[in-house]
Amino acid sequence: MENRAPDSPKTAAASAKASSAKPFGRRKDHHQIIFAKGERITSVTVNPLMVGAIAGLLALFAVVYLGATTYLFFRDDLIGAAMARQARMQHAYEDRIAALRSEIDRITSRQLIDQESFEIKLDRLLAKQNALSDRQVLVTQVIEQARKNGIELASTIVPQPKPDADLDDADVTGGIGGELEPAEPMKSSMALPTNEEARAGAPETYGSPYSRKLDTVATDMATMLHEQGHALDALAFAAETDANRFEKVLKRIGVRLARSEPAAGSASDNTATGGPFVPLSPHGFADRIRRAEAAITRLTEIRNATTSIPLRKPINSAAVTSRYGPRIDPFLGRPAMHTGIDFRGSTGTRVNATANGRIVIAGRKGGYGNTVEIDHGRSLRSRYSHLSRISVKRGQRVVIGQKIGEVGSTGRSTGPHLHYETRVGKKTINPMLYLNAGRKLGDLL
Structure with a gap:
């Protein structure tokens, strides 16, 4: 600030006119603030950069003040919201961990169930294999007896079972062929694994190829067991039909064939037996074997008896x-x-x-x-x-x-x-x- 001699009125007017020509802040030179008191005029020169700095500081102070005031006012709400969000995140992580543990437990339980199911299936399959082998021996004997009596079953009656193409390592033999060729009894060396071998390679997940293959082999064995029973039924039916036909024709000519069973209590009865009567299932394998053997035995007796009856011509093609x-x-x-x-x-x-x-x-x-x-x-x-x-x-x-x-x-x-x-x-x-x-x-x- 400096004291200057008062200008003349003309000079002051010119200066005022010049000041009104350009607005404040547009001048390139420093701003002057003039204070007049009576005839005393005082002017103050202000640098524009200083004005901007002061204005910026005031604005910054205002922003900081407003921010601090707002924070102090909403601090509790912000802290509560942050804590709530953190709690939600923690609960979400805990739920996820619990779900993962549950999934692990479920998979572990499923594996245990699969292992147990696999072993049960394997044991049943091996038992069914042994039963199939034992039954095949009996069926083959009955077939041989039937063949001696001229009974042959067509392939349309007892179809040959066809193994599944995917069961190359689980071939099951010993089925009843269409022409009733005596099948070789099944051996324990068939491709089914032993208990130890199969359990060592037990499936890891439910429905694995191993388990499905066991199911397929079991189904094939069940089919063969069914066909064995069907073959016995067909043999029994054929033998009974032939025997009935023999007896019907012989009865017309007055020939009655006596049964070979000895009378109960007779001196020749060396096979006396007894016990309560327990009927067999009409569809059980033992009953089917018994029926087939009884029918074939009856047919054999009748056929042997007819060899002593003059049913043939003494001269071939003679009138x-x-x-x-x-x-x-x-x-x-x-x-x-x-x-x-x-x-x-x-x-x-x-x-x-x-x-x-x-x-x-x-x-x-x-x-x-x-x-x-x-x-x-x-x-x-x-x-x-x-x-x-x-x-x-x-x-x-x-x-x-x-x-x-x-x-x-x-x-x-x-x-x-x-x-x-x-x-x-x-x-x-x-x-x-x-x-x-x-x-x-x-x-x-």
């Missing part, structure tokens, strides 16, 4: 020229009883035994000429007469189809032919009854 019953006697021209049937044949044609038996006549017998008579048991006999040649001896045992002589014209005969009779005791029976029965049973004989 009957004279039937059983009343006819005109070829020598006397009067009605007479023809006690047999005549087969056309040239001299020397082969004559066969029509059933198993023992030769009781082998020689010349009056008007019958050269005659062979066979005793088949049950008082049943067959007679072959007018033979040109006899090929057996008295007391000799013969079987079905065995040659006993040749066609001729010996005895009371008008030409080469075979006179054939069947007798029960001393009574003659029409041979056509037996031959017709044999024709009906042709595919079973």
Whole structure:
């Protein structure tokens, strides 16, 4: 600040005019603040930078003051909000940790359950394998018995099980083939692992390929067990059907076959047994085996019995020229009883035994000429007469189809032919009854 001599009014007016020409803050030179008191005029020069600095400091002070005041006013709320947010974050982390622990426990429990389930499946599968092997031995024996009786099951009845293409390391053999070839009993060396091997490679997660493969093999084994039962049912049905057919036809000709079981309490009964009656399940394997064996045994007995019944023709493809019953006697021209049937044949044609038996006549017998008579048991006999040649001896045992002589014209005969009779005791029976029965049973004989 400096004291200057007062200017003249003209100078002051010029200065005021110049000041009004430019607004404050636009001047390049320093600002002057003029104080006038009476005739005394005082001016103060102010630097613009100083003015800006002072204004900035005042603004900064105002901002700091307002911020501090606001902080002090809202401090408790801000601290509470921060603590609440921190608590929420902590709870979220704790919940996440608890969820992870729960997931770990669940996975661990699932692994334990899977391990136990795998071992149970493996034990059941091995037990089923052993059962399948044991059953296969029994089924094979029944199949062999059925085959000896001429029973063959078509592949449409018992289909051959097809192993799954994905089970290369778990092949299961021993199924019942369509043509009932005796299958080899299953061996313990099949591709299924042992308990120790399988448990060492137990699955780590539920539904793993190992567990699914066990399920597939178990399903395949169950199918084979079912097919074994189906094969036994089919065998039993076939044997029962054939046996019933035999008995029905034989009953029509008055032949009744006795059962082979000894009477209860008889002296020959060396297998006396007892105990309460406990019925078997109609679909159980043991019952199926029993039914099949009983049916095949019954069929075997009937088939063996029919070998002693003259159901076959004594001459193959020979026509009957004279039937059983009343006819005109070829020598006397009067009605007479023809006690047999005549087969056309040239001299020397082969004559066969029509059933198993023992030769009781082998020689010349009056008007019958050269005659062979066979005793088949049950008082049943067959007679072959007018033979040109006899090929057996008295007391000799013969079987079905065995040659006993040749066609001729010996005895009371008008030409080469075979006179054939069947007798029960001393009574003659029409041979056509037996031959017709044999024709009906042709595919079973």
